Amino acid sequence: MIEVQRLRKTFNKGKVVAVDEVSFSARDGQITGLLGPNGAGKTTTLRMLYTLLSPDSGQMRIDGIDPAAEPLKVKQALGVVPDSRGLYDRLSARENIRYYGRLQGLAKADIAERIERLADVLDMHEFIDRKTNGFSQGQRVKVAIARALIHEPRTVLLDEPTNGLDVMTTRALRGFLQQLKAEGRCVVLSTHIMQEVAALCDRIVIIAKGRVMAEGTADELLRRSGRDNLEDAFVQLIGSDEGLLA
């Protein structure tokens, strides 16, 4: 469970307000989507949650833990797929994932067994022992996801996870995220693709210009906007369709 209250982050000595009093919650057993155009503040919000940035003000709790006060504890509780997938190119996929398992303090045998399981569900066997240098986008995302999940975190944050993926890989990834949800995990993803939130998310947090414009289920957002399709509802709630992809 994630709870965010009045989170604020500025850059360039306060001139750029990236995140402006953002509040939302994300529950276990649900997929929550942060939907917003480019530059809305999605990545900055996620970075604060996973302790890469510290907020100027506001509160965050992940399963009751404050990332600012207990960053190590939060790192153990979270699985993160960041926007830059950041793999070690000279290591194989298996070595990349194993390295994270070791950082999380897992036993070698457990890591080996979990890598096999993740390679099965993410269909990675064909490339698991190749160096990641030269990997396709889809292969890189799969390694980043396996790496994020090696310690079986309760909460999973994914920054634009389907960016650059083809239709088949996107479908497979969506199925995988549904599986994480069915296991009772709290899944939060950011995207600027409307179809993605419509297809996948139980709750949608619409962000634009650093602010939450609306939050709710797809049905609630439709009702609130008075529109009969999500695309029109999003445009109505954000005030523009600039930067959003259908």
Ligand SMILES: Nc1ncnc2c1ncn2[C@@H]1O[C@H](COP(=O)(O)OP(=O)(O)OP(=O)(O)O)[C@@H](O)[C@H]1O
């Ligand atoms: N390190 C930084 N220094 C200065 N400005 C930044 C920094 N990081 C983010 N910003 C600015 O903060 C705003 C929000 O950026 P952010 O990356 O959070 O948006 P986003 O919603 O993730 O967008 P996208 O969909 O393009 O990834 C933008 O105006 C961006 O230029």
